[in-house]
Structures are given as structure tokens and as C-alpha cells.
Amino acid sequence: MSLHIIFEPASCQGYANCLIEAPEVWDFDEDENKAVLRLENPDDAVRAHVESSARCCPAQAIRVEERQ
Ligand code: SF4
Numbered sequence: 271m272s273l274h275i276i277f278e279p280a281s282c283q284g285y286a287n288c289l290i291e292a293p294e295v296w297d298f299d300e301d302e303n304k305a306v307l308r309l310e311n312p313d314d315a316v317r318a319h320v321e322s323s324a325r326c327c328p329a330q331a332i333r334v335e336e337r338q
Contacts, residue, residue: 271336273317277307281331291326292319
């Protein structure tokens with residue numbers, strides 16, 4: 271099983287909480303005022319950060335799934 275992040279840019283409100291929680295996978299586009307997902311399938315070592323970024327998104331624009 272591996273981590274898979276699903277990001278909905280249309281829902282992103284630019285709070286940048288995700289970037290604070292998991293800088294390993296998120297970047298921020300200042301012009302668009304939206305998060306940018308750099309790593310869709312991050313290493314298991316950053317699982318806690320990734321899950322926290324999804325929990326801390328006020329816009330619920332982030333989901334984390336397990337994939338084969
Ligand atoms: S926390 Fe959510 S709303 Fe805020 S920048 Fe990240 S994805 Fe967008």
C-alpha cells in the first residue's frame with residue numbers, strides 16, 4: 271500500500287495550512303493564491319505530515335488514500 275494524495279485546486283482557498291504541515295509535498299503559487307501539489311505519491315516517511323495537511327485544510331481540498 272502506498273500513499274496517494276488527491277488535491278482539488280478548485281476548492282483551495284489559499285490558507286496555506288497544508289504547506290506548514292507538510293512542506294515536503296506542498297508548494298504555493300502566490301499568483302494564483304493556491305497550493306501546488308509537488309508529490310502525488312509521497313514516501314511513507316512523511317505520512318504523518320501528509321495526513322495532518324489534509325486534516326488542517328479548512329476548505330477540505332485534500333484527501334489521502336491508500337493505493338496498491
Ligand atoms: S490548506 Fe487547503 S485551502 Fe489552504 S492552501 Fe492548502 S489546500 Fe488550499
